[in-house]
């Protein structure tokens with residue numbers, strides 16, 4: 081895991097899977113502290129590596145197995161060995177992301193996303209295990225009070241049943257007034273999303289005079305077939321994340337084939353991974369919503385000198401980014417964790433190699 085020998089840097093410029101040893105030539109595993117618990121985590125571990133074209137990230141969540149992790153690896157390798165193509169825009173509007181915090185913490189979280197007046201939208205976590213709908217309503221109300229101009233979104237991560245989701249969204253829609261942009265994965269699965277859309281229409285749950293819009297997240301990124309949501313009419317829009325979808329190119333194809341509006345979001349990536357998300361958002365011909373790529377603001381420390389934290393509601397599309405050697409050193413994991421990540425990398429690589437072989441056969 082030392083420096084990249086100059087002689088190797090020019091190899092594998094086409095989409096050919098680099099060997100594990102080549103990936104490990106310049107790889108670093110870091111553990112970054114989060115400011116607030118998010119997705120049950122207080123730290124984010126990531127393997128970062130440098131390919132001939134720049135830095136890539138491999139950071140599947142700890143519980144992910146090799147099959148799922150292979151797509152994350154594919155996305156990291158794309159960043160380092162293939163690149164992302166030409167951007168169509170230079171700046172991306174960015175939403176604030178509100179973890180499931182009590183109302184008294186809402187303001188301090190919001191201010192991490194830049195001047196609150198400039199925040200175009202806030203995505204608010206709801207249906208957190210151990211919390212109640214009243215907790216969600218209180219959080220929603222406080223966000224609305226502090227940023228009355230902003231669009232609001234609720235992300236339940238599939239945490240409600242169909243019977244719970246309808247009254248819960250009815251309540252949140254009342255609090256949001258006309259500002260409710262959409263509900264993200266309110267129930268788990270694809271069919272339940274389709275059923276919920278009908279149930280919400282029957283119940284007359286709306287925002288700005290139109291039926292409340294539904295976004296699919298897990299139903300896209302964790303599904304065998306990410307296009308099933310679109311075929312079944314289960315959502316109005318899709319959330320696309322570069323790592324679980326296997327890279328910018330594949331995510332672009334999914335959006336195009338789905339034919340639905342798309343919101344690009346992070347997978348709680350370090351700023352290295354966020355650069356890939358920004359590259360995707362920059363290539364989408366139609367970008368109607370602010371993107372969930374401001375999550376560096378949830379980190380206490382990141383790997384860049386200047387982490388990708390939004391200002392004036394925007395992030396510039398950075399192209400290649402360069403982690404600071406000092407940050408990589410300071411946040412390096414223990415040798416045991418490093419070995420665990422290398423074993424993970426090998427397992428994911430094996431799955432990916434088999435997949436690519438199958439595609440070529």
Ligand SMILES: O=C(O)CCC(=O)C1=CC=C[C@@H](O)[C@@H]1C(=O)O
Nearest residue numbers: 119177203345346347348372375
């Ligand atoms: O979309 C955003 O505003 C930020 C990204 C985000 O919310 C997520 C990132 C990573 C894991 C997920 O639990 C979560 C999500 O469900 O969208």
Ligand SMILES: [Mg+2]
Nearest residue numbers: 235237264297
């Ligand atoms: Mg989500």
